Amino acid sequence: MESVQDKITHLRTLLRHYEYQYHVLDEPAVPDAEYDRLMGELRELETEHPELLTTDSPTQRVGAAPLSAFEQVRHEVPMLSLDNAFDEESYLAFNKRIQDRLKSGDDLTFCCELKLDGLAVSLLYEQGELVRAATRGDGTTGENITANVRTIRAIPLRLSGDNIPARLEVRGEVFMPLAGFEHMNDRARRGGQKVFANPRNAAAGSLRQLDPRITATRPLTFFCYGLGLLEGGEMPRSHMGRLQQFKAWGLPVSDRVRLCHSPSEVLAFYHQVEADRPALGFDIDGVVIKVDSLEQQEQLGFVARAPRWAVAFKFPAQEQITTVRDVEFQVGRTGAITPVARLEPVLVAGVMVSNATLHNADEIERLGLKIGDRVVIRRAGDVIPQVMSVVESADGAREIVFPTHCPVCGSDVERVEGEVVARCTGGLICGAQRKGALKHFVSRRALDIDGMGEKIIDQLVDKEYVKNPAELFELTAGKLTGLDRMGPKSAQNVVDALAKAKQTTFARFLYALGISEVGEATAANLAAHFGTLEALMAADIDALMAVQDVGKVVASHVRNFLDEESNREIIRLLVEKAEVSWPDVVVVKAEEIDSPFAGKTVVLTGSLSILSRDDAKERLQALGAKVSGSVSKKTDLVIAGEAAGSKLAKAQELGVKVIDEQEMMRLFGE
Known part of the structure; x- marks a missing residue:
């Protein structure tokens, strides 16, 4: 007679086989009702015999307890991004770089895959069992999302097949098929709930739920596309061979993969996928092209943030x-x-x-x-x-x-002559400009007044409590308490934030004034050049045009703003009545600064993980750099963070030096 242990083992094996046939081979072997019946039978046996329960059982995909926060996970092998190609010319340039660097005359084969539009994840298997799943994060550190990933039926909790490594980490994409996305949103609409904007947002939001029971209700799936870590085992020495091995171990892999032996074959595959895109049933945003040979990949190596042997060939905007x-x-x-x-x-x-x-x-x-x-x-x-x-x-x-x-x-x-923009001349008597000016004044990059959000500003203007930035500093906790959703404690916090904001910098003050065409960089240049408010107020057009990167149009906007009596009065009230102040500006020329960034034009692109974009910008400017918003022939250096896009591509096209955030921090002396 079959023992309970044998029965449980048989059911688990059967269910894993059916999951493999459904999710990996896309060949359902039994109706859903039969699968559900077997799952129910297994769950009942495990409930009656809890001592026989194992973590890799098909019943153990959904945990019971929500998390309080996500644990940080350090990737043993960094999860790098890919460089982008946005047109045939940039793809062919990538191909030429590969050919030039190899210099061997060997035939090149490329493995071309779909660029899935979801969320990159890492899956770690030990002795064939899934023990950890993590997001990409900044490439070095991600978030532990194991409990949520276990709910995705396309991801095996235990690998199948032969010669499974002792430790295997694979990378892939979690995404949401379009049909499931539409069904989920329809259900949300009927329930009066918020809907997701697109499948990518839905996949990302579903994976970052603290309660895995919520994730389990979301129609997520997964495709494996790469190897992260291999210990105690062997794998084929080609990328295509590795994809086939992943599939043999039960990991789902897209069937839209092709080996191409020339640029013309790659372009043909790209255009075919682009034509088929609407019928795929899930979102993609391009084709990933990888050198197939692992030996050639190793010869090519990596740049700061990406492999030299791969590129993401993006589709044009839809x-x-x-x-x-x-x-x-x-x-x-x-x-x-x-x-x-x-x-x-x-x-x-x-x-x-x-x-x-x-x-x-x-x-x-x-x-x-x-x-x-x-x-x-x-x-x-x-x-x-x-x-x-x-x-x-x-x-x-x-x-x-x-x-x-x-x-x-x-x-x-x-x-104004020379400008394409038409403007209202109403200034602060215009309600739209008043609200916009105040929202800009309190924003994080300006005076940074914590707790003074857009809805608070809207109410302050609508109730006519505040007509200009200087009047913000006259607000009391009592008056603020009369606003919607503003209790005594929140009101006092805003008053305290206003008091704190009175100590600022000259550059932030100028930027906060909202002078047309004066962004952060121009405000910093004006502050550094003139040093004092009095000197700036007295400057004529020619003196203003002597400032770095200030041309006639910007100089005219600054002079016109300062000539307007109402603006001069607001500045006076801010400085004399509200007592907004800043330390004296020490004017230092770039050539006098001992720094590798001194006098250099630097562009930041992508997401930074160590410093915020604003902090990095301030540090660079303090070290004598000019921080620009676009890449040109005049750019000396590009600092590329995670998911850098067109600016990085432009820098590579122009041959501009590119470093990553870690190198930036090293040059900062940290």
Whole structure:
């Protein structure tokens, strides 16, 4: 007679086999009802005999207790990013770099795979059992998401097959198929709950749930695409061979993989995948191209943040056609009036788009756009919707009339010569500009007033408690307590933050004023050049144009702002009444600073993990660097963090030196 132990072992083996057939081979062997029946039988036996329960049992995917926080995990082998190619020219440049570096004349074979649009994860197996799962994080340290990953049925809790290594770490992508995403969002809508914007956000949000029982309800799946760590075992010496080995051990691998022996074959595969993209059933954003030979990979090695032997060949931004229903005009904090197209909602790159910026009157004229036209919409970089062209002008389409008076306050609209932007002349009497100016003034990069969020500013302006930045410092805890969701403790915290913000820097003060075209870098240059507020206030156009990177347009904006009596009065109130102050600026020339960054033009790109972007920028400027927002022939150095994109590609194209964050910290002396 079969023992309970034997029965449990048989059920576990059977269920693992069915999971392998379903998730890896995509060949379901039994109906879902039969699978559920066997799972129920196993669960009942394990409940009756808890001493026979094991962590790798198919019943143990969902843990019972929610976590309080995610534990940090250090990757034994860093999870690097890939460099990007955005067009055929940049892909061919990658291919040439490979050929030039190898110099062997050997035939090159590339393994081409889908670039999945989900969340990269690491899976660690010991003696064939899943013991840890982690996110990529910054590439060196990620978050332990083991409890959540165990709920994903495509991921085996125990590997199957022969010659399984003692320790094996694989990398892959957790993602959400489109059908599951739509079903999940439909269910959320019916329940009056918040829906996810796209499958990638849904996958990321599902994996970062503290309660794995929630993750278990989400339709997540997984494809394995690479090796991280191998101990006590062997693997094939080609990437394709490794993918096949992963599959033999029960790890799901995409079947859209091809070996290509020439650039023309790679491009053919790329274009075929691009054409098939809508029918795949899940989101991808390109093709990953890897040198197949492990020997050649080892010869090629790595750059600061990525392997030389692989590249992500990204697809162009997705486009759709829709109709312009109307055009409205928004007023920004500097009075800039921006036309916004209201569209017939359309799904573009996984996001429902109903608005698109038209930038300015010149852009409307360039497009020849009218209300009612059929237009091409693109999410540039798969993020920002914009109107690309008019494909059909409808009968009865209406001309777009740019306003001559502000749609918020009714003040005149003017367009400064040499600028494409039209602006409201109302200044702080304009409610839109007042709110925008105050929100900018308190923002983190300006005066950094903690607790003074957008909704608080909206209420303060709507209730007419505050009309200009100086009046913020007159607020009391009692007055703030009268605002929605503002209790006595929160109100006092804001008052304390206002008091703290009175001690700032000259550069932050200038930036906080919100002078048109004066960003952080320009504010820092003005502060360093003039040293005092009095010297800046007295400067004429020529003196302003002597400042680094200040041209005639910026100089005119600064001078016009300082000539406006209401602005001068606000500055006076801030300094004399509110007592906003800063230490004297010591003007030091770049050539006098002993630093490898002195006098260099530096660009930051990607996500930093050790310092915030703002902190890194301040450190670089203190060491004499000019921090720029774009890469050009004048750029001396690019510092690339995680997920660096087009700026890194531009730097590589121009031959600009690139370092990673660790090297930056070393040059800082840390």
